[in-house]
Amino acid sequence: LAKTTQPISMDSYEGQEVNITCSHNNIATNDYITWYQQFPSQGPRFIIQGYKTKVTNEVASLFIPADRKSSTLSLPRVSLSDTAVYYCLVGGGRGNYGQNFVFGPGTRLSVLP
């Protein structure tokens, strides 16, 4: 199983770009990388998913280098409402539906005014 590490916490100011990196040195060939946002007393909310290179959607970008041993979630112009815990999830298997899901420890992002 992939073991993942993330910074425990980060601070930012409103309007700044925030980059959170997750390390997953022993990621398997078929594993996806997914990022989630979690607010207190809620389930994780899907942000973005990728396998390699760069993926962008309306809320974030995900950068994955060629060796796939890390990934970086980029949040453009954060606001106070982006204060939450952010988790990376490795696993899932490309093209199949195996388990082996491993969540990172989570990064607590605090956005300051």
Add this chain to the structure above:
Amino acid sequence: SAVISQKPSRDICQRGTSLTIQCQVDSQVTMMFWYRQQPGQSLTLIATANQGSEATYESGFVIDKFPISRPNLTFSTLTVSNMSPEDSSIYLCSARGWGTSGAIVRNEQFFGPGTRLTVL
């Protein structure tokens, strides 16, 4: 995205009793999973709920303690058996793999709101 609901949202139980948590998805999904999240911690996968067959458990979790059912493609239950205070946690179900017109086109994993369990 798939909409996932769980019942109950929270419960307080006595030691030695059992609680069954229900998970309902608003569309047919390929896979359903159960996770545990202890206070202030990350999520840990308990098992994959397989439709029509026994669940697949992760290391450290056993069927006698966490029996799981999945009678169809939209519903699953997790039972926490013979509870102790150490079982106090948030239990979340998730779903993955659905589509339209019978084709699986979405691979993301979506989560329910969780069930907060306190065991006294």
